[in-house]
Amino acid sequence: MKKEILFITVIGKDRKGIVANISNCLYKMNINIEDITQKIVRNYFVMAMLVDIKDANCSIEKISEQLQKIGKEMELIIQVQHENIFKMMHRI
């Protein structure tokens, strides 16, 4: 089955447990993490996770909902976006 890639962008203050909490949540939804990168951009901690949801046991809506919940608890902004939007905006 073809991969279906989502990007999870996390923006906020760096703290312990961000990766752990998100990874655990993704594991429960049977989502594979393919890559992680992070950086401080203009005083924000920014982390991007590239995940494959082809085997996920729930919809994108549910994935987004679960991650938003973590975002709220940890005071982080979490964006979930299909890779196509990045392909369109950043590649000709």
Place this chain on the structure above:
Amino acid sequence: MPFSIDEIYETARMILFEKLDIRTTTLGINIKDCVSSNFGTFQKNVYRKIVKMGKSLVENAKQMEIKYGIPIVNKRISITPITLVMEIHSKPDKFIKMAQTIDSAAKEAGIDFVGGFGALVQKGMTKTEKLLIDCLPDVLASTERVCSFLNAGTTSSGMNLDAINLTGKMLLETANKTSKGMGCCKFVVFVNAPEDNPFMAGAFHGPGEPDFSLNIGISGPGVVRSVVEKNRDCDLTELSEIIKKTVFKITRAGQLIGKELAKRMKVPFGIVDISLASTIAPGDSVAKIIEAFGIEKIGAPGSTLAIALLVDAVKKGGAMASSNVGGLSGTFIPISEDAGMADAVRKKALNLEKLEALTAVCSVGLDMIAIPGNTPAETISAIIADELAIGIINNKTTAVRIIPVPGKKAGETVNFGGLFGKMPVMAVSKFSSKSFMKRGGRLPSPVTSLRN
């Protein structure tokens, strides 16, 4: 990682902090096939078609928002210009009943506005079209979500001054029938109106369109302002380049959403309208872009050049990003819907005359301007005619959405509420154009239209 973290953050930042969104997804629907000699059946057909397609639009747009993490602010429908399907039911009560049917269908489907309750009268009016204009005050006063338009001219056919004269009277009557004159917010008079414009109040599904057509209006004043603010010292050529690159990105996002949404709904994808569309949200303002260029307040000398530069760069970036650019694709400079524009009027940096000059180099005309409620009908018609003449001669779309606010004088504030925003009532010349406007008739098409 196929994208750098800076690229990923740039997209996130545009959406989260700079108010990038898809301003509207507008589904054009042909309702010519709904016509029946039995008016009840005709109403039922229109109702069912709008509800069915409207619900599908709302549901599928929601899925797109989740998948791409980008808000789709408005879900709208445009229909065939109503007079084209009402010829055999040309009675005032039937116009009102049809408008109310469309209004209820929009409510049922969760659609905020339906455009197209108007007419193409660029060369003349049929009896039905004249009757529609007579009925519009009652239509606009008795419905919430129905929007109306007139196309009163084209460069190739000239301008219909008789229709514009009727429009001035109609607007005054509408204003007096609705709170704060707000019925007039749902009516636009155009020249060179595009048949695939997704933006309200002037959207309609033109007679040259297929059964359905999904059109997208992107936004982005906040994104453009942010990038201009970061480049305070570059020259105009460089500034144009920076805006082009930014608009390219937001247009591509719009096209992605539009194409996929159309595919899901099994309807043809129409166009992306690349107009920068302001909202009343702080920073989401075209006026603020111009101020970031280095102009103290929009309306100050240099503003026309600044708008010209902005619109040209927006078009170039958009045209590179999509082969489906259409609709109005200029830049909106509404007054009440753009907090920066309203503030420029309040501070007396911008008046009606300078606003008219600005619209000569950008779409879409005098938009959302409040004027004193006691302005004579022929003066309103003359303001409209001036603006539309700019469109006729320059082979571009221009339009007017003007609200004579009952009981308000120049300088007083009117708050339309919600998306419509608030603004000071603008002063109008006290000198009369009555004798000129009374001549009526048709402005002949300009020599520039003779291209064959």
